[in-house]
Amino acid sequence: MNPLVLYHLTALLLLGFGLFGLTSRKTLVGMLISVELMLNGAGLALVASARLTPAVDAVGQIGTLLVMGLAAAEATLVLAIILVVSKRYGSVETIDISKLKG
């Protein structure tokens, strides 16, 4: 068990938590929280690979920064979508908004 494997297993743990939450949560906000968990796992794996393997260090760190920027953009957009959905349907439960018109 070297540090690299430990870090990657931690990232894997975050991915597992995120996927479990994404499928078991019933509200859009809960799903958003789970997505953030998964993105964190991705960042952790990137930085661990950059720091502890012969790969170029700075590139991995920049990749993680870009992941963080994307996560911020995604959270903004999801906030707007959640607002619109809750205004239109009066609820953010996935069961209420999964019906097609008709």
Added chain:
Amino acid sequence: MENITEYLNSGVEYLKYPVFGIYLMLIIVGGLTAVLSKNLIRALIGLILTLFGVAGMYFLMSAPFIALMQILIYVGAVTVLIFFSIMLTRAPDGDAGMETDGKKLNKQIILALISGLAPAFILGIIIFQKMPDALPLKPETSITILGGLLVGPYSLAFELISVVLFTAMAGAVLLGFERRDKK
């Protein structure tokens, strides 16, 4: 001690694993809370705990800039956004941020467990089969180098992420814009 890397590679190396364990604990407890708690505010607190744990791991890998960005962007901005979306989506019967109990089918839980465990299991097998060797920590990459790369060879990615952020903000404003004339 001016350089974290030297510090971590030197005499106090035996401290690495206990500290890693503490951060791992933070991540596990926070992650479980974030995924399982019925109260979404508690789930958000769990998420914050996890984010701090991951930031600690970045520090442990002597990437302090990334760790500080993690705290600044995630804990400072993203969680506030999530908090807003909890606050602004109050259910008609009162409580904000509670997931209804409902009939949470056992089948659903099992399916969710499978969908979470299967990819983790497969990737875990791959990690254990490869078991790549870890180098000792490299010297810390200074912010100067990171910034130089961002405006030099990776300026396209930098500009694209700016465009994505701008589009997201503009889209959010557009979506949130309330039309007055239509009742």
